Amino acid sequence: MKIYNSLTRRKDEFTPIADKKVGMYVCGPTVYDEPHIGHARSAYNFDVVRRYLAYKGYEVTFVRNVTDVDDKIINKAKEVTGSLPAHQEQGPGQAGHRVTGLIEATREISKKYLDAYHEDMALLGIGRPDKEPKATEYIPKMITFIEALIEKGCAYSSGSDVYFDIKKAKGYGKLSNQNIEKMESGARITPGENKKDPLDFALWKGAKEGEPCWESPWGKGRPGWHIECSVMSSDILGDGFDIHGGGIDLIFPHHENEIAQSEGAGKSFARVWIHNGLLTINNEKMAKSLGNFISIKDFLKHHRDPDYLKLLFLNTHYRHPVDYTDEKLGEMKAQKERFLILLEKIPRIIKGHQVTPGSSRTRAGTGKSHGHQPVEEFRKKFEEAMDDDFNTPLALAALFDLVTHAHKLMQDKERCTEEEAAELAVIRKAIIDLGAVFCLELAKDVAKAGVDEKQVLGMIGQRNAARARKDFKAADDIRQRLLREYGVILEDTKDGTVWRSKA
Numbered sequence: 254m255k256i257y258n259s260l261t262r263r264k265d266e267f268t269p270i271a272d273k274k275v276g277m278y279v280c281g282p283t284v285y286d287e288p289h290i291g292h293a294r295s296a297y298n299f300d301v302v303r304r305y306l307a308y309k310g311y312e313v314t315f316v317r318n319v320t321d322v323d324d325k326i327i328n329k330a331k332e333v334t335g336s337l338p339a340h341q342e343q344g345p346g347q348a349g350h351r352v353t354g355l356i357e358a359t360r361e362i363s364k365k366y367l368d369a370y371h372e373d374m375a376l377l378g379i380g381r382p383d384k385e386p387k388a389t390e391y392i393p394k395m396i397t398f399i400e401a402l403i404e405k406g407c408a409y410s411s412g413s414d415v416y417f418d419i420k421k422a423k424g425y426g427k428l429s430n431q432n433i434e435k436m437e438s439g440a441r442i443t444p445g446e447n448k449k450d451p452l453d454f455a456l457w458k459g460a461k462e463g464e465p466c467w468e469s470p471w472g473k474g475r476p477g478w479h480i481e482c483s484v485m486s487s488d489i490l491g492d493g494f495d496i497h498g499g500g501i502d503l504i505f506p507h508h509e510n511e512i513a514q515s516e517g518a519g520k521s522f523a524r525v526w527i528h529n530g531l532l533t534i535n536n537e538k539m540a541k542s543l544g545n546f547i548s549i550k551d552f553l554k555h556h557r558d559p560d561y562l563k564l565l566f567l568n569t570h571y572r573h574p575v576d577y578t579d580e581k582l583g584e585m586k587a588q589k590e591r592f593l594i595l596l597e598k599i600p601r602i603i604k605g606h607q608v609t610p611g612s613s614r615t616r617a618g619t620g621k622s623h624g625h626q627p628v629e630e631f632r633k634k635f636e637e638a639m640d641d642d643f644n645t646p647l648a649l650a651a652l653f654d655l656v657t658h659a660h661k662l663m664q665d666k667e668r669c670t671e672e673e674a675a676e677l678a679v680i681r682k683a684i685i686d687l688g689a690v691f692c693l694e695l696a697k698d699v700a701k702a703g704v705d706e707k708q709v710l711g712m713i714g715q716r717n718a719a720r721a722r723k724d725f726k727a728a729d730d731i732r733q734r735l736l737r738e739y740g741v742i743l744e745d746t747k748d749g750t751v752w753r754s755k756a
Contacts, residue, residue, distance in 0.1 A: 254309070254640040256496075257572060259504060259526040260428055264642055267525065269495045274312045276494035277303065278486040278523065280503055281317040281385070284366035285325040287548045288373045290562060290577065291532040291539055297563060297692070298529045298571045299498050300379045304690050305639050316489050317382035318482060321363035321389050322475055327464055330358035355463045373549035377559040378692050384489050388481045392467045395476045395484050398518060399456045407517035411447035413459025413472040419452040422513035428526065429505035454510050456480050479510040487520055497523030501530055501572075530574040547577070560693050561585040567645040567691055588653075592684065592695055595656050597753050598744075599681045602663055603674035628679050631655040635687055645691070652687055655680060709741055713750050716743075 255264040269275045279299045282292060303315045320326075334354050374381070399415055402408035407421040419425055425433050437452055448455075455477035460466035466473040486494060492515075499508065508526065515522040534545040552562060564585040569575040631651055638647035659680045662673060669677065688695040712731055719727040735741040735752070743752050 255642055256525055256527065257642045258524075259528050260523075262430065265525065269311065270493060270524070273310060274314070275306050275496065276314050276316075276490035277306075277496040277498065278316045278318075278482070278490060278494060279382070279497075280482060280499035280507070281319050281382075282367070282370050283320040283323050283325055284363045284370060285323070285329045286366060287550070288366075288370045289539065290547050290549060290552055292370070293373075293377060293379070293549055293562060294532050294566055294575065295500050295529055296374055296379050297377070297566055299527075300692060301567075301571075301645065301690065302496075302498070302527065302643060303380070304692065305643065308690050314384070314490065315382045316384040316386070316486065318485050319367055319385060319387045320478065320481065321367065321387045322359070322465055323388075323478065326363050327355075327359055330355055330362050333362065334358045356465050359465050376553055377549065377562070378694060380692075386485045386489065388476065391481060391484050391488070392476065394488060395480050396457075396467075396469050398480065398484050398514075399476075400470065401518050402456065402514060405517065405519065407514070408456055409449070410471050411449075413457075413474055414447060414455060415457035415471055416448045416453040417456055417510070417514055417517065419450050419454070419513070422517060425452075425513055426509065428509050428512055431505065431509075454479060454506065456514070479507055480514060482507075483511050483515045483518075483520075483522075486523070487515065493521035494523055496525045496527060498527040498529070501528040504528060527571075529571045530569075533574060533576045535578055536576055556582065558586075558589065558694075560589050563691060563693060564588050564649075567649045570646060571643055591653065591656055592688070592693070593753065595659055596681060596684065596695060597751075598663070599659065599677045601751065602669050603677050628655070628676070628683050631658065632683060632687065639690075648687075649691070652684060655684060705739075709735065709739060709752060713743070713752065717750065 254267045256267045257263070258265045277299070279295075282288070299315075299317075303313050306313050371381070399408060402417065403410065403415070406418075408415055408417050419433070426436065433452070437450070446455075456479075457469060457471055457476060458474050459471070460473040460475070464475070466475055486497070497508070497511075512522055532539065534543075534547065537543060537545060539545055539547065553559060556562075561582055562585075565577065565581060566575060568585070631654055634651035634654070635648045638644040638651060641647075659677060662677060662680075663669065685696045712735055716728045716731040719725070719731065732743055735743060741752050743750055
């Protein structure tokens with residue numbers, strides 16, 4: 254298996270530190286707003302990576318952090334409480350109440366949106382990580398880490414702030430492939446910052462009035478953003494681990510600074526860096542100000558099936574940007590239909606044959622029955638694509654080739670031989686199993702979910718009566734009404750009309 258490593262800027266053969274065990278750390282959400290489909294892309298991407306590694310037989314420990322204290326969260330809490338610093342807003346004896354209100358609001362904001370993130374990921378069918386550390390749970394260990402950096406001369410205190418000394422970082426810019434001299438030439442020190450160099454970054458921020466803070470050797474304050482990931486990853490996975498992931502927008506400065514501070518503390522760090530491309534809406538950056546913000550709940554409210562979004566992501570390589578458009582989403586609905594049509598049809602075709610996918614795999618999976626390609630050849634194409642830097646477009650194409658193969662095997666038949674039934678059973682199981690690597694809900698019985706079957710069957714009876722009297726317009730009107738009002742698709746077979754819900 255080869256993975257594109259952002260650190261080496263090439264595809265490297267993946268060899269985990271421990272045989273058949275993989276430690277993977279991914280930067281998770283800063284919980285201050287509703288999760289949107291851009292968040293879904295990153296979460297889905299690394300869930301697929303985790304699932305495929307498990308499919309390959311690796312024991313994966315997947316860690317994804319939660320930033321639950323941050324400027325964005327605090328600013329959101331200020332919007333909610335309408336608060337300015339206490340001394341500007343409250344009279345004598347009332348400031349304490351305001352401070353407590355802001356701190357409580359910050360906690361409530363982070364909890365509210367973390368709960369929303371968990372709920373939305375569950376609605377999409379995206380699995381939770383094995384470990385999900387929160388920044389606020391790691392404050393003492395962050396302080397210890399910062400003390401070690403000061404002791405090693407890589408960091409310095411300035412008043413109640415602590416900064417990392419970028420001059421002490423060997424090879425700074427190696428992940429983002431930037432030259433430190435050029436970076437410095439365009440950098441500026443923001444008013445209020447007491448750092449030596451414009452590129453120095455905060456490890457600890459002195460407390461501002463009314464904001465959440467913790468005691469430290471440098472006074473009350475809170476950690477900088479970058480330090481949490483270095484501390485959490487090394488604490489859970491060890492000083493060196495296999496994979497670090499996140500969006501491409503995190504390469505600089507976040508991930509670059511993680512490397513600097515971890516190596517500055519004398520620790521080995523992540524060996525392979527995986528970064529996913531970002532999402533746009535009609536070739537524009539998604540933003541509430543542009544009116545193109547799509548939350549996960551809004552997406553599911555309008556489109557119901559999370560697989561449409563997953564298929565959109567799968568059709569673009571994870572390292573590339575993906576553009577969301579209504580036209581593309583329509584294509585993804587058609588792709589899901591292809592899967593469902595086949596998976597519904599196979600049981601009907603093989604009905605009456607005593608076959609199970611497990612018992613037939615040797616014959617159908619490795620033989621060349623009926624002159625068709627064996628199922629294992631399609632599985633091999635799927636794995637070869639995924640082994641090449643998780644090339645999901647090619648892997649998905651292999652699945653659709655298997656769908657085409659199955660339809661050729663069935664041709665126009667309404668019944669099949671025992672050998673054909675055995676192969677079709679294997680094909681159906683293979684599509685469901687490989688689809689599960691992509692977290693596609695193909696095994697879920699959605700055929701008649703939420704539909705009044707008695708009502709549908711009654712309308713099918715009316716349609717059959719119309720066809721019998723050759724009133725084909727009335728028959729077609731009933732078909733269109735079933736599709737329009739109930740989301741029901743009909744298929745006429747030699748044994749009668751069968752139906753299922755639209756994907």
